[in-house]
Structure formats: C-alpha cells, structure tokens
Amino acid sequence: MADKKLVEAITSMEEDFARWYTDVVMKAELIDYTTVKGCMVIRPAGYAIWELIQKDLDRRFKETGVQNVYLPMFIPESLLNKEKDHVEGFAPEVAWVTHGGLEPLQERLCVRPTSETLFCDYYKNVVQSYRDLPQVCNQWCSVVRWEKETRPFLRSREFLWQEGHTAHATAEEAEERTLQMLDVYSDFLEETLAIPAIKGRKTDKEKFAGAVATYTVEALMHDGKALQSGTSHNFGDGFARAFGVQYTDRDNTLKYVHQTSWGMTTRLIGAVIMVHGDDSGLKLPPAVAPVQVMIIPVQQKKEGVLDKAYEMRDRIVRASEGSVRVKVDDTDKSPGWKFSEQEMRGIPVRIEIGPKDMEAGKCVIVRRDTGEKIEIPDSELESRVPEVLKSIQKDMLEAARAHRDAHTYSAADMDEFRKVFLEKAGFVKAMWCGDQACEDKIKEELSVTSRCMPFEQEQISDKCVCCGRPAKHMVYWGRAY
Amino acid sequence: MADKKLVEAITSMEEDFARWYTDVVMKAELIDYTTVKGCMVIRPAGYAIWELIQKDLDRRFKETGVQNVYLPMFIPESLLNKEKDHVEGFAPEVAWVTHGGLEPLQERLCVRPTSETLFCDYYKNVVQSYRDLPQVCNQWCSVVRWEKETRPFLRSREFLWQEGHTAHATAEEAEERTLQMLDVYSDFLEETLAIPAIKGRKTDKEKFAGAVATYTVEALMHDGKALQSGTSHNFGDGFARAFGVQYTDRDNTLKYVHQTSWGMTTRLIGAVIMVHGDDSGLKLPPAVAPVQVMIIPVQQKKEGVLDKAYEMRDRIVRASEGSVRVKVDDTDKSPGWKFSEQEMRGIPVRIEIGPKDMEAGKCVIVRRDTGEKIEIPDSELESRVPEVLKSIQKDMLEAARAHRDAHTYSAADMDEFRKVFLEKAGFVKAMWCGDQACEDKIKEELSVTSRCMPFEQEQISDKCVCCGRPAKHMVYWGRAY
Numbered sequence: 001m002a003d004k005k006l007v008e009a010i011t012s013m014e015e016d017f018a019r020w021y022t023d024v025v026m027k028a029e030l031i032d033y034t035t036v037k038g039c040m041v042i043r044p045a046g047y048a049i050w051e052l053i054q055k056d057l058d059r060r061f062k063e064t065g066v067q068n069v070y071l072p073m074f075i076p077e078s079l080l081n082k083e084k085d086h087v088e089g090f091a092p093e094v095a096w097v098t099h100g101g102l103e104p105l106q107e108r109l110c111v112r113p114t115s116e117t118l119f120c121d122y123y124k125n126v127v128q129s130y131r132d133l134p135q136v137c138n139q140w141c142s143v144v145r146w147e148k149e150t151r152p153f154l155r156s157r158e159f160l161w162q163e164g165h166t167a168h169a170t171a172e173e174a175e176e177r178t179l180q181m182l183d184v185y186s187d188f189l190e191e192t193l194a195i196p197a198i199k200g201r202k203t204d205k206e207k208f209a210g211a212v213a214t215y216t217v218e219a220l221m222h223d224g225k226a227l228q229s230g231t232s233h234n235f236g237d238g239f240a241r242a243f244g245v246q247y248t249d250r251d252n253t254l255k256y257v258h259q260t261s262w263g264m265t266t267r268l269i270g271a272v273i274m275v276h277g278d279d280s281g282l283k284l285p286p287a288v289a290p291v292q293v294m295i296i297p298v299q300q301k302k303e304g305v306l307d308k309a310y311e312m313r314d315r316i317v318r319a320s321e322g323s324v325r326v327k328v329d330d331t332d333k334s335p336g337w338k339f340s341e342q343e344m345r346g347i348p349v350r351i352e353i354g355p356k357d358m359e360a361g362k363c364v365i366v367r368r369d370t371g372e373k374i375e376i377p378d379s380e381l382e383s384r385v386p387e388v389l390k391s392i393q394k395d396m397l398e399a400a401r402a403h404r405d406a407h408t409y410s411a412a413d414m415d416e417f418r419k420v421f422l423e424k425a426g427f428v429k430a431m432w433c434g435d436q437a438c439e440d441k442i443k444e445e446l447s448v449t450s451r452c453m454p455f456e457q458e459q460i461s462d463k464c465v466c467c468g469r470p471a472k473h474m475v476y477w478g479r480a481y
Numbered sequence: 482m483a484d485k486k487l488v489e490a491i492t493s494m495e496e497d498f499a500r501w502y503t504d505v506v507m508k509a510e511l512i513d514y515t516t517v518k519g520c521m522v523i524r525p526a527g528y529a530i531w532e533l534i535q536k537d538l539d540r541r542f543k544e545t546g547v548q549n550v551y552l553p554m555f556i557p558e559s560l561l562n563k564e565k566d567h568v569e570g571f572a573p574e575v576a577w578v579t580h581g582g583l584e585p586l587q588e589r590l591c592v593r594p595t596s597e598t599l600f601c602d603y604y605k606n607v608v609q610s611y612r613d614l615p616q617v618c619n620q621w622c623s624v625v626r627w628e629k630e631t632r633p634f635l636r637s638r639e640f641l642w643q644e645g646h647t648a649h650a651t652a653e654e655a656e657e658r659t660l661q662m663l664d665v666y667s668d669f670l671e672e673t674l675a676i677p678a679i680k681g682r683k684t685d686k687e688k689f690a691g692a693v694a695t696y697t698v699e700a701l702m703h704d705g706k707a708l709q710s711g712t713s714h715n716f717g718d719g720f721a722r723a724f725g726v727q728y729t730d731r732d733n734t735l736k737y738v739h740q741t742s743w744g745m746t747t748r749l750i751g752a753v754i755m756v757h758g759d760d761s762g763l764k765l766p767p768a769v770a771p772v773q774v775m776i777i778p779v780q781q782k783k784e785g786v787l788d789k790a791y792e793m794r795d796r797i798v799r800a801s802e803g804s805v806r807v808k809v810d811d812t813d814k815s816p817g818w819k820f821s822e823q824e825m826r827g828i829p830v831r832i833e834i835g836p837k838d839m840e841a842g843k844c845v846i847v848r849r850d851t852g853e854k855i856e857i858p859d860s861e862l863e864s865r866v867p868e869v870l871k872s873i874q875k876d877m878l879e880a881a882r883a884h885r886d887a888h889t890y891s892a893a894d895m896d897e898f899r900k901v902f903l904e905k906a907g908f909v910k911a912m913w914c915g916d917q918a919c920e921d922k923i924k925e926e927l928s929v930t931s932r933c934m935p936f937e938q939e940q941i942s943d944k945c946v947c948c949g950r951p952a953k954h955m956v957y958w959g960r961a962y
Contacts, residue, residue: 032606034599035560036553036590041603044548044618051549067525068532072517072639073554073592073623074576079516092582095555097592099577100627100638109517111554111578111592118515122522125513137525141623142554146581157581158553 010344012279017223024273025152028282028345038150038157042266045345048290049269050160054140056192056287057162057264060184061138066164069137071118074109079117083242086116089209093145095157111144116210116235116261119165120243127257129248130169136177138164153270154227154481161265167245167257171236174258175213178234181262182215185230193268194285194396195219195275196404197229198427198476200452205436208261212236218451218476220404221274224425226451226478229271232262270481275400276369282346283368285396286389293326293385294342298335298354306330309353312363312381319382324389343368348392349385369396412461413468417477421446427478431471433464442466442477451476491825493760498704505754506633509763509826519631519638523747526826529771530750531641535621537673537768538643538745541665542619547645550618552599555590560598564723567597570690574626576638592625597691597716597742600646601724608738610729611650617658619645634751635708635962642746648726648738652717655739656694659715662743663696666711674749675766675877676700676756677885678710679908679957681933686917689742693717699932699957701885702755705906707932707959710752713743751962756881757850763827764849766877767870774807774866775823779816779835787811790834793844793862800863805870824849829873830866850877893942894949898958902927908959912952914945923947923958932957 010023025031030046042050058068074097081087094110112118123135140162150156164181168174182199189195197217207214211233219229240246240256249255276283286292293316297309309328316326329338335352342350352364363381365374369392376384407426411417420428432438432450442448453473464471491504506512511527523531539549555578562568575591593599604616621643631637645662649655663680670676678698688695692714700710721727721737730736757764767773774797778790790809797807810819816833823831833845844862846855850873857865888907892898901909913919913931923929934954945952 032603034553035557035602036555036599039553039555041553041599042551043607044550047549047551050551068528069525070523070528070531070623070641072515072520072522073625074517074520074639076516094582095578095590096580097576098579101574101576109576118517118522121516122513126524142551144554158555160551 010279010281013222013277020277020279021270021274022152024277024281024344030269030273030282031152038147040152040156042160045290046269049272049284049288050266052288052290053192053268054162057184057188058140060188061162061164064136064180064184066136066138068139070139070141071115071122073112073141075112075115075117076107076109078107079121080110082117082120083210083239086210086239090114090145093147095144095146112141113143113145114261114263115139115143115163115165116239116259117243119261120239120245120259123167123257123259124243124245127167127245127247130250133167133169133247133257134173134177135167136164137166138162151270151481153273154267159266161263164260164262166260167240168259169247169249169255169257171258174236174260175234178213178215178232178260178262181260182217182230182232185217185232185262185264188264189217189219189229190397192285192287193272193275194287194393194400195229195271196397196401198452198454200454200476202231202452203432203436203439203450203475205439206450208233210235210238212238216452218427218478219271219275220407220427220478221271221481222277222403223274224407224479226427226476226480227267227271227274228451228480229268230262230264233260235259235261267481275403276396277346280340281344283396284346284348286348286393289325289346289348291325291327291345291347292389293324293349293351294338294347295326295328295351295353296335296338296342297328297330298352298357300330302355304358305353305355308358312351312353315382316385320386324386326385349388351385367392369399410460411465412463413465417442417465418446421448421479425479427451427476429458429460429474430465430477431460431463432473432475433467433469434472435464435467435469438464438466447479448477449480451478451480491760491762494703494758501758501760502751502755503633505758505762505825511750511754511763512633519628521633521637523641526771527750530753530765530769531747533769533771534673534749535643538665538669539621541669542643542645545617545661545665547617547619549620551620551622552596552603554593554622556593556596556598557588557590559588560602561591563598563601564691564720567691567720571595571626574628576625576627593622594624594626595742595744596620596624596644596646597720597740598724600648600742601720601726601740604648604738604740605724605726608648608726608728611731614648614650614728614738615654615658616648617645618647619643632751632962634754635748640747642744644744645742647741648721649740650728650730650736650738652739655717655741656715659694659696659713659741659743662741663698663711663713666698666713666743666745669745670698670700670710671878673766673768674753674756675768675874675881676710676752677878677882679933679935681935681957683712683933684913684917684920684931684956686920687931689714691716691719693719697933699908699959700752700756701888701908701959702752702962703758703884704755705888705960707908707957707961708748708752708755709932709961710749711743711745714741716740716742748962756884757877758827761821762825764877765827765829767829767874770806770827770829772806772808772826772828773870774805774830774832775819775828776807776809776832776834777816777819777823778809778811779833779838781811783836785839786834786836789839793832793834793859796863797866801867805867807866830869832866848873850880891941892946893944895946898923898946899927902929902960906960908932908957910939910941910955911946911958912941912944913954913956914948914950915953916945916948916950919945919947928960929958930961932959932961
C-alpha cells in the first residue's frame with residue numbers, strides 16, 4: 001500500500017484541478033518558485049524530463065536535415081520594428097534592456113520573445129544564391145514574454161523551447177516544410193509523450209503575428225481544457241520583404257526567400273502532467289521517464305534483500321544494454337513511503353522484492369498507469385520488464401485517446417454549443433462561416449476559442465454555429481490554457 | 482592539391498595571428514557577426530562542435546552524480562547585492578532590464594552574468610536537513626557580460642556555458658568536489674579536445690569574485706598566449722552566510738553549507754582553433770569533429786565513382802555502428818576546391834577515390850593533422866579508418882604538448898623574465914613572494930598575469946622573481962586572452 005501522508009498532501013483532481021496541478025509539480029519536485037517574479041526553477045526531476053524531450057525531438061529534427069545554431073538573446077528595437085504585424089504582436093510583452101554595465105544603451109534591446117527578426121538578419125547575410133538554400137536551422141534556448149499571470153510550465157515569463165527557422169527558394173517548399181514539421185510534432189506527441197493530437201490550421205484571429213498560415217497540434221487535458229502543444233508557421237515572403245532577404249536564382253534574377261518557423265516548449269511537461277496524471281501524482285510515459293523502473297526492497301534490513309535488489313538492477317541494465325533506466329530505492333524510508341514517492345514521481349514501473357519473494361523465486365511488478373500487479377518468476381525479469389514498459393507506453397496513448405474521444409462533442413447550433421460548455425468540458429466540433437465576428441462573439445460569451453480547423457474535416461451541419469450563415473470550415477473549439 | 486583560392490583568402494599565422502584567427506572562424510563558417518553589438522551567431526559548423534563538447538562534458542558530469550537544472554536568466558538587483566565581493570566583481574559588467582512590456586519594473590533585474598546568487602536562493606528553499614545534502618547541480622545556458630572589446634568565442638557579450646553549483650555539509654567535501662571537477666576539466670581537455678592543461682590555483686588577485694579559492698586549467702595557444710580554459714571555485718561558507726543557506730545536522734544544530742561552482746564556456750572552441758589550427762584553417766580533434774571523414778570523389782562524373790563513394794561511406798557507418806561520422810562531398814565543385822574546404826573546416830580525414838583507385842582496388846586516406854597520405858587496399862577501409870582517427874586524436878595531443886613544452890620557459894630574475902616576454906612568447910615559470918604588489922608591477926610593465934600556482938611545484942630559485950624577497954610559490958606567468 002502506498003503511504004497515506006504523501007498522498008493526502010495533494011488535492012484531488014475532482015475537487016480542484018488547478019490546485020491538483022500545482023500540488024503535483026511541487027510534490028514531484030519538478031519546479032520551485034523563485035524570488036524572480038513569474039519565473040521558476042526547473043528542478044532535477046523536471047529538467048531530466050526536458051532533456052529526454054530534447055533528445056527525442058532533436059533526433060527527429062536532424063533526420064529531416066535540421067542543423068542547430070545559436071543566435072543572440074537580444075534584439076535591437078529597430079530590428080524588432082521592421083515587420084509591422086510582428087512587432088505589434090510582441091512589443092507589449094517584451095522585457096527591455098536599457099543599460100549595459102554602468103552606461104545607458106544608445107538603443108534599447110529586448111530579450112528575445114522569439115527570433116524571427118534575428119534569423120532574417122542572419123539569413124540576409126549568408127544567403128546569396130539559390131545554392132545557399134534551403135536554410136534549415138533550429139535553436140534550443142530560453143525566451144521571455146512578460147506575462148501578467150503565470151503558472152508552472154504552462155505560462156511563465158521565461159521558458160525553454162526550440163525554435164526552428166527555415167528559408168526556401170519557393171512558396172511550395174516553405175509550405176511543405178511547415179507541414180512536415182507539424183507531422184514531426186504530431187508523431188512526437190503520440191509516440192513519445194503518449195498524447196494524441198488534433199492537427200489543423202489556426203484561424204486568422206489565432207495565427208502567429210506576421211504569419212501567412214499557422215498550423216497547430218492541439219491536445220485535450222484531463223479537465224477538458226485544450227492545450228496548444230506545438231505550432232508551425234508559414235511566413236510566405238512577408239519577413240523576407242521586410243528584411244530584404246533575397247537570393248539570385250538560377251535565372252540570374254533576385255528573388256525573396258520564403259520562410260517558416262516552428263516551436264515546442266517546456267509547456268509540454270505541463271501537458272504530460274495534465275493528460276496522464278491522477279490523484280496519486282504524476283504518470284510519466286516510459287519514453288520520457290528519467291527513471292523507468294524503481295526497485296523497492298521490502299524488509300531491506302533482512303540479509304540478502306538489498307543485494308538481491310542490486311543484482312536485479314544490474315541484470316536489467318545489462319540485458320537492455322543500458323536502455324532501461326532503473327534504480328534501487330535503498331534509502332531508509334519505509335516501503336509504503338517509497339511506494340508513494342514512486343507513484344507521485346510518475347515512475348512507470350516499480351518492482352517489489354522481499355524475503356518471501358526471494359524464497360519463492362519471484363518478484364512483483366506494479367504498473368503505475370493501471371495499478372496492475374504482475375507476479376513474475378525471477379528468471380523472466382530481463383525479458384518482462386522491457387515488455388511491460390512497451391505496453392505502458394502504448395496503453396497510455398490509448399487511454400489518453402479514449403479520454404479525448406469521450407470528451408469531444410458536436411454542436412449544430414448555439415444551444416447545443418452552450419450546453420456543452422456550461423455542463424461539460426472538452427472539444428466541440430462545430431461549423432464556422434469564416435467571419436472573425438463569430439469567433440469574437442463566442443469568445444466573449446463563453447471564453448471559448450477556435451483551437452483549429454482540423455485537416456480532417458467533417459460536415460456537422462451546413463450552417464455556422466454562431467450566425468447561421470453558410471459554413472466554410474469545421475472548427476475544434478475549446479477553453480484553452 | 483588543395484585549391485589556392487580558398488587558402489589565399491586567409492592571413493598566415495606568422496603574419497598576423499589575430500587576423501588568421503578571425504579568418505578561420507569566418508571561412509570555416511563557425512560564426513557570423515550580427516547587428517547586435519558584441520554578440521555573434523554560432524553557425525551550424527560551430528554549434529555542432531559545441532554539441533559534441535556538451536555531450537562529452539555532460540556525460541563526465543553525470544558520472545560524478547551531477548544533475549541538470551534550469552534557473553531564471555534574471556537576477557533582481559537586491560539578490561545580486563547580497564554578497565559584497567560578488568556584486569563588486571560583476572555589477573560593472575551586467576546588462577539591466579528596466580521595463581517589462583510597457584511598464585517600468587519596480588526593481589530592475591540584471592541578465593545573469595553567473596548564477597551563484599540564484600543557486601543560493603534556490604538551495605535556501607530546498608535544503609533543510611543533512612539528508613538534503615549534497616546538492617550537485619549544473620545548468621547549460623547563456624550568460625551576459627557587457628564587455629567593451631569582443632572577439633568571436635573568446636570574449637563576447639553573450640556566451641554559452643555550463644555552470645555547476647554545489648552545496649555540501651562540510652568544508653572538506655566542498656574542497657574535494659572543487660578539485661574533482663578540475664580533474665574532470667583537465668581530463669576532458671586532454672582526452673577530448675587534445676589540449677594539455679596546467680592545473681593550479683589562482684592567486685587572490687585573479688580569483689573569482691566571492692571565492693575562497695579558485696582553481697584553473699590553463700592552456701597555451703599557438704601564438705604563445707595563455708587561455709584560461711575552465712575554473713572551479715570553492716566558496717567556503719561565504720555565500721551561505723550572506724544568503725542564509727543552513728541545514729539541520731545530525732546533532733540537531735543549524736549549520737551553514739559549503740559551496741562550489743565551476744564552469745566551461747564556448748571559448749573552448751576558440752582554444753581548439755588556436756591550439757590546433759594552421760595556415761590551411763581549422764584542425765579538429767576527431768572527438769569533437771562533427772564530420773570526421775569526408776570522402777571526396779575524383780572525376781565523379783565517370784561512371785561508378787559516386788556510387789563507390791556512397792558504398793564506402795555506408796561500409797564505414799555500418800562497421801562502426803554509426804560511431805564514425807562520415808560524409809561524401811558530392812557537390813559540383815572541383816576536387817581541389819573540396820580538398821581546400823575539408824582542410825579549412827578541419828575535418829580530420831579525407832578519403833580520395835577516383836577511377837584509377839577503383840581499378841587498383843585501393844583508396845587514399847589523407848590526415849588533416851600531418852598531411853600524411855596513406856594508400857590502403859579497399860578491403861581494409863573499415864578497419865583502417867577508425868585506427869587513423871584514433872592516431873590523429875592521440876598525435877594531436879602530443880603535438881600540442883610538444884608545442885607547449887617548447888614554449889615554456891623558466892626565469893630566475895626580472896632580466897630573464899623580461900627577455901622571454903620581449904623576445905618570445907609562452908609560459909614562464911618563475912617564483913613569487915605571495916605579495917600582490919609584485920603581480921601588479923609585472924602586469925603593469927609587461928602585460929603579463931599570473932596564470933596559476935601549479936599543483937606541480939618546482940624550485941626555480943628561492944627568491945621572488947620581482948622583488949627578490951623569499952619565494953613562496955612557483956607561478957606560471959603569461960599573456961592571456
């Protein structure tokens with residue numbers, strides 16, 4: 001049995017989802033608050049998840065030809081001001097550096113909220129001819145947006161992310177790259193984070209400042225709210241024209257490049273918590289669990305128990321060639337306390353081993369996702385552990401998909417639409433005329449936004465859910481983080 | 482023969498070392514200048530070196546129990562001000578954020594120049610009892626120091642680094658960790674960057690602002706100037722007292738923790754360039770070469786040549802299980818141009834393959850470090866390439882050690898001392914009385930600083946080289962970057 005003390009310390013999801021979330025990030029030791037308002041410390045248990053996310057995403061990027069770079073964290077005000085829509089979108093929420101050392105700066109610098117302007121400035125220098133294209137770069141860095149209300153991982157004044165920025169010879173190639181990266185994001189969410197995603201296009205109201213088109217992967221959290229989990233933007237040649245990024249084509253004429261950008265952030269850790277977690281704490285998909293298996297000795301002071309635990313660890317490491325991340329909890333806490341901690345931290349598998357198990361030549365595997373206990377012969381340890389991890393990864397995706405499908409509704413008119421958002425929570429599929437006035441009206445009345453126009457369109461009705469005029473798109477609507 | 486055009490574009494080392502350096506970083510496409518004064522773009526070829534450095538160092542850190550974290554990039558002015566020596570050392574060179582969005586901030590924030598103050602603030606929260614110790618954390622991030630004169634990699638207003646910060650129960654444990662990390666740095670420099678390092682302690686004049694003791698690894702560049710390549714600081718309990726970082730010990734009394742910090746930066750890339758490079762460009766040690774082997778087809782339009790090149794690449798990848806990083810240069814440039822580019826970029830090995838080689842069942846391996854050409858039978862390709870890479874790694878360290886030893890002098894009095902720095906360039910071993918006045922005098926006259934008091938002390942004479950009073954330490958002196 002898991003220890004009650006640790007468990008009672010967290011609020012239940014039903015009672016107060018927001019408090020449950022905060023309790024989990026604190027009790028699982030993912031973050032700590034700081035005296036720097038709106039910023040957080042990402043603690044070892046949290047950062048190790050980010051490292052696994054980075055490693056996996058970075059591999060996927062590089063398989064598509066992405067190269068990593070690093071650009072300055074500062075943007076001179078005059079550079080930020082070059083693209084009109086972009087500066088309007090970001091200027092209200094940037095932090096400004098006005099002094100360097102003891103001297104006031106001649107021109108103030110903002111701390112990057114995103115780096116389109118810097119990448120344009122860079123590509124302008126290094127792109128001369130069609131031979132220099134495409135440029136397919138990415139950087140892992142932190143960015144700053146001066147948010148008024150902040151929440152760990154979901155919204156903070158500084159966060160970590162990757163931002164990909166590409167430049168292409170043609171509009172077609174840019175659109176292709178934009179969609180390719182959206183697929184990378186969607187595959188990553190499903191295969192690695194066990195989060196099913198809706199792929200689609202943002203409405204003009206919701207698109208990125210300066211983009212021609214923004215595509216998104218939207219996920220549904222356990223409380224029925226939506227989380228934008230990654231976006232991919234096609235800029236056309238708008239930035240290129242504003243910054244003068246041109247190349248000499250094969251026909252010896254000067255042309256503007258076509259650009260894209262795409263990003264995922266540490267808010268993905270928030271998504272993992274809110275999609276998979278439960279009242280015992282975090283539940284990590286094995287692919288991003290820094291510790292996948294915790295071996296917990298029972299009656300560890302009895303002779304041979306600890307040694308047996310270490311032996312089991314070593315066998316798992318050896319047989320998996322180090323690919324299974326396994327530890328022994330040999331602290332002097334009680335087994336019940338250790339079970340609670342392992343559950344709170346979301347470690348996918350625990351193995352219980354005590355004198356009785358040893359006598360019987362067996363051990364007990366407990367799945368964090370389902371709570372299922374599996375008694376296995378000691379001799380099958382090496383083969384069963386990777387199998388169980390694989391099942392957990394697969395089953396967590398299925399469970400998340402089932403939850404999402406159960407909380408996805410259709411609405412043909414405003415009555416149905418309202419009913420869902422007043423009584424339930426989830427995605428609502430409903431038709432839209434394409435007019436921003438309807439989006440504004442829906443947002444004002446219900447605090448609901450258009451999440452995306454999904455690639456997989458359905459015909460819920462032939463009229464806009466809001467104004468009744470002929471419908472142009474099916475839209476996923478939701479309350480969003 | 483390498484193509485002349487590319488080679489002639491760089492200044493020779495003898496003529497002007499500083500220009501040679503700048504030419505190499507630009508021609509090898511490691512960096513680009515930006516409109517952000519004093520900051521640089523680290524381009525794909527440069528960043529890929531940094532990624533290999535990170536991966537290797539990070540593995541070494543984790544083997545000693547280090548955990549990665551991420552702390553905010555901003556430090557409130559009041560927090561920076563808490564430790565007197567520290568703020569005096571850093572305040573003149575920090576960048577200040579004074580506005581968030583459209584509002585002035587109530588308290589200005591500096592962009593971290595280093596994070597001791599933030600780690601103290603964090604440890605103060607999470608350390609309660611001896612059970613919470615040691616804390617052994619590290620972060621990979623960028624920092625900002627408002628330098629007046631900047632040079633790519635060596636000194637820039639923003640640079641990338643890792644900063645380790647630890648907290649311990651006892652002074653002994655802190656000192657042990659400080660020295661352990663210095664050993665990690667020294668091993669890394671020798672084994673990975675092929676750079677021999679002098680390990681020692683900084684004088685009080687040269688130590689870190691707020692440290693009790695600073696240890697350093699000092700390397701000698703090709704021009705005879707010294708480069709501080711990594712430092713490890715023991716803070717004693719000074720920061721803990723200033724920030725109130727206390728724990729309850731086993732005996733139930735409150736005690737201050739003892740802290741350390743240690744860092745290495747992107748200036749290591751500058752070290753690699755200046756230790757190993759030559760008039761043909763960069764020379765990368767195989768361990769940090771993003772591409773280790775470039776296969777260059779000769780007469781690639783002749784039937785079968787390109788296919789042969791790809792086949793060779795695939796065989797090397799397969800036999801090394803992907804551990805050898807190999808590419809084919811199949812662009813439409815001339816072979817001579819490709820040779821020049823491979824040399825400029827410092828790729829350790831090139832393989833030349835053409836119709837005649839194919840007929841004879843052989844290929845030619847050319848070592849970037851020595852220029853040696855090795856003709857090998859095609860059948861030995863898989864076994865010889867890794868061998869050659871291993872030899873290059875080893876021989877580059879030996880060559881750098883030989884250069885350093887040949888440029889390390891001893892001086893018993895000021896005449897000898899002056900003579901070296903007026904006529905030659907290198908490290909000078911000389912005795913010192915321990916009085917800062919002598920350091921100041923030497924610096925003023927010759928622009929030479931004490932690099933370190935090496936762990937391996939020798940008795941050059943029994944008098945201080947400067948004042949003639951009894952000597953306390955042998956010191957390595959040098960002109961430094």
